[in-house]
Amino acid sequence: MSAPAAPAAPAAGGAGGPARGERLKEGSKEHDVRTANIIAAKGVADAVRTSLGPRGMDKMIQGQDGGVIVTNDGATILSHLQVFHPTAKMLVELSKSQDIEAGDGTTSVVVLCGSLLNACSQLLTKGIHPTVITAAFQAAGEKAEEILNTVAIPISLADRDKLIQAAVTSLSSKVVSQDSGVLAPIAVDAVLSITPPTATNVDLRNIRLVKALGGAIEDSELVPGLVFSKKASHVAGAPTRVAGAKIGLIQFCLSAPKTDIENTVVVSEYSAMDRILREERKYILDMCKAIQKTGANVLLVQKSILRDAVNDLSLHFLAKMKILVVKDIERDEIEFISKTLGCAPVAHIDSFTPDKLGAADLVEESNAGGDAKVIKITGVAHPGRTVSVLVRSTSTLVLDEAERSLHDALCVVRSLVKKKAMIVGGGAPEMEMSLQLQRWAKGLTGMQAHCVRAYAEALEVIPYTLAENAGLHPISIVTELRKQHAEGHKTVGINVRHSTISDLTEESVLQPLLVSTSALSLATETVCMILKIDDMVVVR
Ligand SMILES: Nc1ncnc2c1ncn2[C@@H]1O[C@H](COP(=O)(O)OP(=O)(O)OP(=O)(O)O)[C@@H](O)[C@H]1O
Numbered sequence: 001m002s003a004p005a006a007p008a009a010p011a012a013g014g015a016g017g018p019a020r021g022e023r024l025k026e027g028s029k030e031h032d033v034r035t036a037n038i039i040a041a042k043g044v045a046d047a048v049r050t051s052l053g054p055r056g057m058d059k060m061i062q063g064q065d066g067g068v069i070v071t072n073d074g075a076t077i078l079s080h081l082q083v084f085h086p087t088a089k090m091l092v093e094l095s096k097s098q099d100i101e102a103g104d105g106t107t108s109v110v111v112l113c114g115s116l117l118n119a120c121s122q123l124l125t126k127g128i129h130p131t132v133i134t135a136a137f138q139a140a141g142e143k144a145e146e147i148l149n150t151v152a153i154p155i156s157l158a159d160r161d162k163l164i165q166a167a168v169t170s171l172s173s174k175v176v177s178q179d180s181g182v183l184a185p186i187a188v189d190a191v192l193s194i195t196p197p198t199a200t201n202v203d204l205r206n207i208r209l210v211k212a213l214g215g216a217i218e219d220s221e222l223v224p225g226l227v228f229s230k231k232a233s234h235v236a237g238a239p240t241r242v243a244g245a246k247i248g249l250i251q252f253c254l255s256a257p258k259t260d261i262e263n264t265v266v267v268s269e270y271s272a273m274d275r276i277l278r279e280e281r282k283y284i285l286d287m288c289k290a291i292q293k294t295g296a297n298v299l300l301v302q303k304s305i306l307r308d309a310v311n312d313l314s315l316h317f318l319a320k321m322k323i324l325v326v327k328d329i330e331r332d333e334i335e336f337i338s339k340t341l342g343c344a345p346v347a348h349i350d351s352f353t354p355d356k357l358g359a360a361d362l363v364e365e366s367n368a369g370g371d372a373k374v375i376k377i378t379g380v381a382h383p384g385r386t387v388s389v390l391v392r393s394t395s396t397l398v399l400d401e402a403e404r405s406l407h408d409a410l411c412v413v414r415s416l417v418k419k420k421a422m423i424v425g426g427g428a429p430e431m432e433m434s435l436q437l438q439r440w441a442k443g444l445t446g447m448q449a450h451c452v453r454a455y456a457e458a459l460e461v462i463p464y465t466l467a468e469n470a471g472l473h474p475i476s477i478v479t480e481l482r483k484q485h486a487e488g489h490k491t492v493g494i495n496v497r498h499s500t501i502s503d504l505t506e507e508s509v510l511q512p513l514l515v516s517t518s519a520l521s522l523a524t525e526t527v528c529m530i531l532k533i534d535d536m537v538v539v540r
């Protein structure tokens with residue numbers, strides 16, 4: 001046995017022992033796998049780079065079915081990307097994780113990850129072992145988060161204006177940015193109306209976004225109740241406005257039962273036909289009478305795939321009974337509706353009793369521009385549980401993007417509820433982290449210092465890309481920004497509106513702390529995971 005201090009035996013075939021971090025012979029394959037992985041992941045990051053920031057570009061995605069989406073949302077772009085390489089898929093997953101965790105920053109996280117991987121490949125070519133890089137990156141990630149926490153500004157949920165500013169920032173990079181004056185307050189009020197001041201999380205499932213084609217985006221509104229983007233039944237002069245509504249939510253069909261698929265009923269004489277029709281009429285009339293008996297004057301009918309949920313006959317009877325009918329309610333809307341209205345869904349006519357009904361002051365069908373109609377249910381008995389947002393636009397492409405953007409804005413407000421702190425945007429936090437990490441690295445030694453410095457430099461990709469996308473000269477802007485931060489101006493960032501750099505607190509470019517910390521930790525985690533892979537095994 002050799003003494004602990006004895007030099008390691010030379011590697012097989014290698015003169016003078018392992019010069020690099022890995023053994024030379026087997027090392028080449030591991031190196032190839034790692035390089036291939038990094039290249040694949042960087043390809044994905046490059047695909048979304050141009051979308052970053054308020055002056056970022058949008059992507060047009062054409063599906064195989066010919067459908068077109070125009071979007072700026074990183075998570076949406078990546079989820080439609082057809083990627084085959086497993087590491088590239090990790091980046092798609094990364095943006096999905098960010099979308100779940102914070103909801104915004106899904107482009108930044110991928111761009112950041114790409115830049116960190118770039119730094120890794122340079123460190124690897126210098127012969128630094130992946131384990132050393134991983135350890136240093138993890139330490140740097142934690143330190144960077146600490147730095148972010150020190151520059152964060154605490155806020156309170158009562159400060160509605162600050163929340164709106166954060167929502168405006170997140171909307172500023174979207175197609176619908178010119179309407180952020182309308183959408184941002186809607187997002188903030190929607191979250192606040194279902195959140196008690198002491199809450200630490202928000203369930204966004206309690207906010208329902210309803211898209212209505214017709215009208216302009218500025219006609220979008222917050223409805224403290226329910227809204228359906230459909231028509232009420234107009235058969236036989238049915239009512240379209242009911243005050244003091246008693247609302248029933250049914251899951252059974254108001255139509256005649258059907259035979260089994262393989263069975264047929266052969267009717268050979270007129271009297272038998274007559275009897276069937278009479279029976280059908282009686283069957284439906286009995287059901288309608290039972291509904292009327294409960295006192296319901298509004299009926300929401302779930303869509304059915306077995307047979308028609310309602311037919312002309314039942315609609316006719318219900319119209320005569322002055323019951324407003326909304327049909328084709330989707331299965332997945334049932335829970336939200338019953339929570340909002342305080343009604344219970346009824347699966348069979350026998351169990352339909354008055355205690356299952358919900359109440360609201362007004363149910364009304366109104367015009368939504370053009371032929372489109374919406375039905376609003378307002379003045380619900382227990383407000384504050386849920387809220388609906390009606391998003392309107394005349395173009396489907398804009399409407400879909402408005403919905404996605406509004407979702408981002410809601411997530412931003414939720415992030416502020418989860419963690420009540422904000423930071424300025426525009427590349428200022430990344431530059432500050434980069435600077436302070438480099439200072440921290442000066443106190444470290446050896447490889448770790450080198451890796452931390454590389455990590456710090458990689459963070460500059462955000463201000464660099466923001467400047468590039470805004471048509472500014474990235475190198476001069478980033479250098480100037482670095483100088484300002486070195487002089488202690490922590491909130492100086494890229495002022496995209498005036499194509500210069502300035503203190504962004506004056507411009508109110510604020511974003512939640514959680515979005516940045518989550519992006520940072522998720523990106524670091526993914527980079528470390530990719531680095532630690534040294535072989536790929538394909539199994540069948
Ligand atoms: N008015 C502004 N001026 C300067 N920078 C801004 C402004 N508004 C946003 N930013 C910056 O733009 C970046 C966010 O860009 P963007 O919203 O396109 O990407 P994302 O939030 O990472 O991803 P996504 O919104 O697609 O989920 C942040 O770094 C933010 O600080």
Ligand SMILES: [Mg+2]
Pocket residue numbers: 104105106170173408
């Ligand atoms: Mg954003």
